[in-house]
Amino acid sequence: MTNRRRALLAVAAIVLVVLGGGTYLAVKFAGTTPGGTPASAAPTGGLLFVDMSSGLHQVNQLTKVEDPAAGRSPTDLRCERVYRSTGRTVCLRLAGIGPSYEAAVLDATGKVTHTTLLAGIPSRARISHTGEVVSWTTFVTGDSYSVPGGFSTRTGVMDLRTGEVIDSLETFTATLEGKEVTAADRNYWGVTVADDNRTFYATLATAGRTWLVKGDLQTRTAHDVIQNAECPSLSPDGTRVAFKKRQGRLGAWVLNVLDLATGKTIEIPATQGLDDQPTWLDNNNIAYGAALRNAKVPSIYEVPADGSKPPTLLIQDAQSPSPIT
Numbered sequence: 194m195t196n197r198r199r200a201l202l203a204v205a206a207i208v209l210v211v212l213g214g215g216t217y218l219a220v221k222f223a224g225t226t227p228g229g230t231p232a233s234a235a236p237t238g239g240l241l242f243v244d245m246s247s248g249l250h251q252v253n254q255l256t257k258v259e260d261p262a263a264g265r266s267p268t269d270l271r272c273e274r275v276y277r278s279t280g281r282t283v284c285l286r287l288a289g290i291g292p293s294y295e296a297a298v299l300d301a302t303g304k305v306t307h308t309t310l311l312a313g314i315p316s317r318a319r320i321s322h323t324g325e326v327v328s329w330t331t332f333v334t335g336d337s338y339s340v341p342g343g344f345s346t347r348t349g350v351m352d353l354r355t356g357e358v359i360d361s362l363e364t365f366t367a368t369l370e371g372k373e374v375t376a377a378d379r380n381y382w383g384v385t386v387a388d389d390n391r392t393f394y395a396t397l398a399t400a401g402r403t404w405l406v407k408g409d410l411q412t413r414t415a416h417d418v419i420q421n422a423e424c425p426s427l428s429p430d431g432t433r434v435a436f437k438k439r440q441g442r443l444g445a446w447v448l449n450v451l452d453l454a455t456g457k458t459i460e461i462p463a464t465q466g467l468d469d470q471p472t473w474l475d476n477n478n479i480a481y482g483a484a485l486r487n488a489k490v491p492s493i494y495e496v497p498a499d500g501s502k503p504p505t506l507l508i509q510d511a512q513s514p515s516p517i518t
Contacts, residue, residue, distance in 0.1 A: 234477055234478075235259050235478070236258050236259060236474035236475050236477070236478040236480075236495065236516075237257070237258065237259045237475075238257070238258055238259075238474070238475075238516055238517060238518075239254060239255060239256055239257065239258065239516070239517035240254070240255040240258045240474075240480070240507075240508075240514055240515065240516055240517060241253070241254055241255075241268075241275055241276075241277050241282075241513075241514070241515040241516075241517060242255065242275070242493060242508055242511045242512065242513055242514045242515070243272055243273070243274065243275055243511060243512050243513040244267075244510070244511055245490040245491065245510045245511055245512055246490075246509075246510040246511075249271060250271050250272060250273060251267050251268070251270070251271050252267070252268045252270035252271065252272050252275050252284070253265050253266065253267050253268065253511075254266050254267075254268055254517070255508065258474060258480075258495070258507065258516070261507055261508060265508075269303070270282075270284050270286075270299075271286060271287075272284040272285055272286045272513070273285045273286060273287075273294070273314075273315035273513075274315045274316070274317065274318035274329070274512075274513045275318065275513050275515060276318045276319050276320050276513070276515045277320065277515045277516075277517055277518065278320035278321065278322055278323075278324045278515075278518055279320075279322070279323060279324025279325075279518055280300065280301035280324060280518075281298060281299065281300060281301070281320055281324045281327075281353070282298070282299045282320075283296055283297070283298050283299075283318050283319075283320050283327045283329070284296070284297045284298075284299065284318075285311065285315035285318050285329055285331075286315075288308075288310065288311075293310065293311075294310070294311040294313070294314065294315055294331070295308050295309060295310050295311055296308065296309050296311055296318070296327065296329050296349075296351070298327055298351070298353065306353075307327075307351065307353060307356065309349075309351060309358050311329065311331045311347075311349075312331050312333045312347040312349075312360070312361075313331035313332045313333035313334070313347055314331055314332040314333075315329065315330075315331055316329075316330045316331055316332055316346070316382065317329060317330035317348075317382060317383050317384070317424070317470050318330075318513070319384060319385055319386070319426075319470070321385075321386035321387070321388070321390060322387075322388050322427075322429055322518075323388055323390055324353070325352065325353050325354050325390050326350060326351070326352055326353065326386045326390050326410070327350070327351040327353060328348065328349065328350045328351075328384035328385075328386060328393075329348065329349055329384075330346055330347070330348045330381070330382040330383060330384070331346065331347050331348075332345075332346060332347075333345055333346065333347045345378075345380050346380045346381065346382045347360070347361050347363075348361065348362045348363075348380075348381040348382055348383075348384055348395065349361060349362070350362070350384065350386075350393075350410060352390070352410075354390075359410070359413075361381075362381040362384070362395065362408075362415070363379060363380070363381060364413065365408060365413045365414060365415050366413065366414045366415075367379070367397055367406060367408075367414070367415040367416065368414075368415075368416045368417070369397070369399070369404055369406075369416075369417045370417060374397070374399055376399050376400060378398075378399055378400065379397060379398070379399040380397070380398045380399070381395050381396060381397055381398075382395065382396050382398075382423070382424065383395055383396045383423060383424035383425055383426075383470045385425050385426050385427040385434070385470075386410070386427070387427060387431055388431060390410070391409055391410045391411045392407065392408070392409060392410075393407070393408045393409075393410060394406065394407055394408070394418070394425040394427060394434055395408065395415070395425065396422065396423045396424060396425065396436075397415065397417075402420060402421075403420070403421060403422065403423050403439075404417045404418070404419070404420050404421075404422065405417070405418045405419050405420075405422035405423075405425055405434065405436060405451070406418060418451075419451065419456075419458070421438055421439060422434075422436045422437075422438055422449070422451070423436060423437050423438070423439075423446070424436055424437050424469065424470035424471065425470075426470055426471045426472060426473060426479075427473075428473050428476055428498070429473055429475065429476050430476050431453075432452065432453055432454065433450050433451060433452055433453060433498070434450070434451045434453060435448060435449070435450050435451075435471040435473065435479050435498065436448075436449055436450075436451065436471070437449070437467045437471070438458075438460070440465075445465040445466065446465070446466075446467045446468065447460055447461065447464045447465055447467060448460075448461040448464035448467050448471060448479065448481060448496065449461065450479075450498055450499075450500075459499070459500055460500070461479075461496055461498075461500045461504075462500055462503065463496075463503045463504055464481070464483070464494075464496060464504055466483035466484060466485045467481050467482075467483050468482060468483055468484055468491060469481050469482035469483070469491065469512060469513075472514045472515060472516070473498070473516075474495065474514075474516050475516070476498075477497060477498055477499070478495060478496070478497055478498060479495070479496055479497075479498050480493055480494065480495045480507060480514040481493070481494055481496075481514075482494075482511075482512040482513070482514070490510050490512070491510075491511070491512045492506060492507075492508060492509050492510055492511060493506075493507045493508040493511045493512065493514045494506055494507055495507045
């Protein structure tokens with residue numbers, strides 16, 4: 194195999210891993226968890242999301258997630274990705290011609306308090322549960338290990354308490370299976386930050402494999418937790434991580450939940466087609482974007498975190514769900 198073909202395959206793998214796909218597989222669902230436990234309580238409260246139906250990427254607000262038909266209203270924001278926590282909102286949006294993009298942070302009144310330019314096309318956005326740490330992932334071009342026009346990722350973090358910006362987690366010292374990762378092809382994406390504002394989880398990819406890593410924003414280190422885990426999302430109570438896991442080498446991605454205390458992972462049935470970083474609506478329910486079958490744009494689905502019920506369609510032609518907190 195030529196070096197060029199190896200590079201092309203590597204780039205294709207990165208794009209597929211981060212974007213997911215429109216793959217859909219039928220799955221028989223039993224209606225309860227393997228132990229027969231009852232379904233979780235339904236989620237409540239409002240939800241922000243990006244409307245994909247018009248192509249304008251306008252952020253909308255759903256009044257009641259428990260009753261999607263109760264009403265939704267547009268906001269003044271247009272974002273590629275949006276997320277809100279503790280009264281603060283991060284909007285990854287166009288920032289000029291080129292195109293160029295920025296991460297804009299808004300307070301509870303809608304005033305922009307922080308901005309930073311992004312290295313590429315927006316892919317993921319998060320704010321910690323405390324509302325004090327913002328993170329994002331973008332697609333970039335031009336890395337030395339990529340072929341011309343190929344993609345890699347760039348993941349950054351902003352501490353809103355100090356204004357400090359870490360442009361790329363690739364500067365962190367990471368270890369996998371006890372060995373420091375120095376390969377140029379390492380990529381991070383899908384950060385989620387704990388309530389201490391320093392512990393984080395993210396995807397680290399290198400040599401064609403993906404890992405869930407746990408890191409420290411202060412010491413700028415990270416280490417492996419489990420393999421084959423992408424786009425992690427920490428539960429509000431900090432006890433579990435939801436993530437997408439690939440079924441086989443080229444199979445569909447499905448939603449999984451890892452219990453951090455026990456190390457036990459459960460697969461959430463009927464979630465094939467997942468192509469986003471999951472979002473916890475509360476401690477019992479998860480929302481995610483998925484493009485099923487031949488859908489041109491994703492839609493948002495909701496499912497109990499214990500796998501006790503099948504997913505339900507929450508919002509058609511939408512992405513980037515965020516509970517309003």
